[in-house]
Amino acid sequence: MRIVLSIFAFGLVVSCSRGDVDGQSEPAKPGAMTVAAMPLGPGGSQGSPQRAAAQNIMRFERAEIVDASGFEQPLAASTLFVPVGWQSQGGVFWAQQFMCTNGYNFDWAARSSDGAMSVAILPQVKWETNDYGAAPSTPGCQSAPYTDVRAYLQALVQNWKSGARVIDFRRRPDVERELASYNQRTPMPLGEVRNWVEAGEVLFAFTENGRDMRGSAAAAVVFSSMVTDAGMGPMQALTGFAFPGFGATAPNGQFDFALFEAIRRSIKASPTWTARIANHNYNIGRVALEESQKRAAMIAQSNAEISRIREDAWSAYQESADRRAREFGEALRGVAAYADADAPGGTVELSHMYDNAWRMNDGTYVLTNDPNFEPWRDLGLEGRRLETVK
Numbered sequence: 001m002r003i004v005l006s007i008f009a010f011g012l013v014v015s016c017s018r019g020d021v022d023g024q025s026e027p028a029k030p031g032a033m034t035v036a037a038m039p040l041g042p043g044g045s046q047g048s049p050q051r052a053a054a055q056n057i058m059r060f061e062r063a064e065i066v067d068a069s070g071f072e073q074p075l076a077a078s079t080l081f082v083p084v085g086w087q088s089q090g091g092v093f094w095a096q097q098f099m100c101t102n103g104y105n106f107d108w109a110a111r112s113s114d115g116a117m118s119v120a121i122l123p124q125v126k127w128e129t130n131d132y133g134a135a136p137s138t139p140g141c142q143s144a145p146y147t148d149v150r151a152y153l154q155a156l157v158q159n160w161k162s163g164a165r166v167i168d169f170r171r172r173p174d175v176e177r178e179l180a181s182y183n184q185r186t187p188m189p190l191g192e193v194r195n196w197v198e199a200g201e202v203l204f205a206f207t208e209n210g211r212d213m214r215g216s217a218a219a220a221v222v223f224s225s226m227v228t229d230a231g232m233g234p235m236q237a238l239t240g241f242a243f244p245g246f247g248a249t250a251p252n253g254q255f256d257f258a259l260f261e262a263i264r265r266s267i268k269a270s271p272t273w274t275a276r277i278a279n280h281n282y283n284i285g286r287v288a289l290e291e292s293q294k295r296a297a298m299i300a301q302s303n304a305e306i307s308r309i310r311e312d313a314w315s316a317y318q319e320s321a322d323r324r325a326r327e328f329g330e331a332l333r334g335v336a337a338y339a340d341a342d343a344p345g346g347t348v349e350l351s352h353m354y355d356n357a358w359r360m361n362d363g364t365y366v367l368t369n370d371p372n373f374e375p376w377r378d379l380g381l382e383g384r385r386l387e388t389v390k
Contacts, residue, residue, distance in 0.1 A: 059084040060266075065108045065121060067092035067273060070280075077106075077273045078121075081266040083259075085113045090121075099140030100126045102284045104277075106244045116254070119263050122160065122217065122245035125152075130237040137237075146240055149198035149221045157204045157217050160247060164206040164215070175199035175220050182222045191228035198223065205252070212252040216260065219245035338386035347389055357386040 060081040068074045068091060077092045090108035098105045101124050109120040127144035128136040136143055146152040150169050157164040179197040186193045201218035224239045246267075248260035338357050340348045350357050354367035358375060360383040366375065375383035 060263075063088050063110060065091050065106070067104075067277075070094050070104055071276055075273045075276065076270045077277075078267055078269045080263060080268065082110045082119065082263060083112065086110045087113070097140070100138055100142070102281050117250040118248065119260060120160075120247040122156065122219070122247050124244045125156075125242040126240065128237065128239050130235070132235050132237075134237075144240070146221075147223075147238060149200040149219065150202075152221055152240065152242055153200055153202045153217055153219055156219065156242075156245065157202060157206075157215065160217065161204070161206040161208075161213075161215060161249070164204045166202050166204045167214075168203040170201055172199040172201055172218060172220070175218075179220055179222070188226075188228065190230050191226065191234070193224065193226045195222060195224045197221070206249075208249075213249055214252050214255040215247060215249040216255075216257075217245055217247045218264075219243065337389040339389050340386055348386070350386075358383045359386055 061084045062079055063082045063086075064076040065078045065080070066074055067077045070092060082088065088108065088110035090106075092104055092106055092108075094104045096103075105123045106121045107123055109118055111118040126138070127142050127146060128138065129143055129145055129147070144155070146155060149171075153169070154166055157166065176197050176199045179199070182195050182197045184195045197220060199218070199220040201216055204215050204217070206213050206215060219242050221240050221242045224241075226237045228235050246264050248255075248263075250256065336351070336357075337347045337349050339346065340359055342359065342363075348359075348365070350365060351367060355369045356367070356371065356373060358366040358368070358373070360366060360375060360379070360381045362381060365386075366373070366379070366383065375381050
């Protein structure tokens with residue numbers, strides 16, 4: 001399965017809406033915005049806007065996630081808004097180790113000036129698994145047992161933050177709706193291929209520099225299941241592709257869901273980079289398809305040749321077996337088979353006690369050991385010599 005990534009799964013055509021913007025404490029500078037980071041109150045309700053404006057106003061500035069080496073010049077792959085003063089690092093990277101995801105991947109993070117809070121764009125990941133013990137079919141891809149988004153997210157946070165402990169999980173139907181076009185079912189001659197999207201988010205706890213921390217990680221995964229049955233029982237192969245995820249961390253008691261969701265919603269892909277990477281992915285997919293078609297043609301040709309050889313061998317074996325059986329039966333009965341186009345079935349059985357057999361024009365047969373026998377000279381009849389059937 002080849003996924004053409006057109007935009008971050010967790011920044012899909014979403015920017016901060018006017019509902020995210022509150023009063024500004026000072027004139028905004030170009031490229032900046034002000035967001036009211038209003039913590040959720042009891043029951044999920046927001047606190048007082050007046051109180052939020054007084055105590056929880058945060059200024060944001062635009063940050064870029066840069067692809068520095070994928071094309072002839074550095075390109076901004078995406079932009080987003082982070083709090084003023086936060087420091088960012090990373091971007092889009094290209095390397096041999098990313099063969100499974102078309103040669104590139106994401107590793108970007110921004111951290112508050114005191115280092116307490118952070119957000120991150122987490123790498124895209126592809127994996128395969130099956131129930132018949134085969135290795136991954138795509139070069140560079142891993143075998144992994146993740147069959148739903150929850151299992152993937154649990155593994156993701158363990159790799160991201162060592163010792164992380166998942167506290168809660170929730171599905172993200174809002175993200176699933178944005179990616180619903182991937183949900184497909186395709187009948188196949190020996191089974192079917194089914195694609196579907198799952199999106200989710202986990203809340204987890206971990207320790208960093210001796211401090212009790214909380215984090216969240218969200219991701220969307222496109223699963224592709226191929227089930228086939230060639231008469232030996234069903235076999236299933238499952239591929240998972242996780243779009244770049246979104247993560248956030250903060251000290252326990254300071255994790256502000258509204259703030260981090262505002263940052264996530266500000267992610268916007270660059271149209272230029274999106275078009276360039278889509279073309280790159282298309283070319284990779286086209287080459288893979290062509291190679292797949294070549295392999296299929298070679299396999300078909302090889303199978304046809306093998307079938308022909310087997311058929312020829314079987315025919316030769318059957319012919320040899322039939323001949324041996326015939327000759328064995330003829331020996332038991334003291335006869336030999338001769339080719340005679342005028343006889344029923346094109347052959348005639350005559351005694352094998354003679355070296356030569358002839359058919360006369362009147363329909364009679366002559367058997368003789370005389371190598372010099374001449375039908376017209378010796379019998380006054382026209383005739384032809386018969387050959388034994390091999």
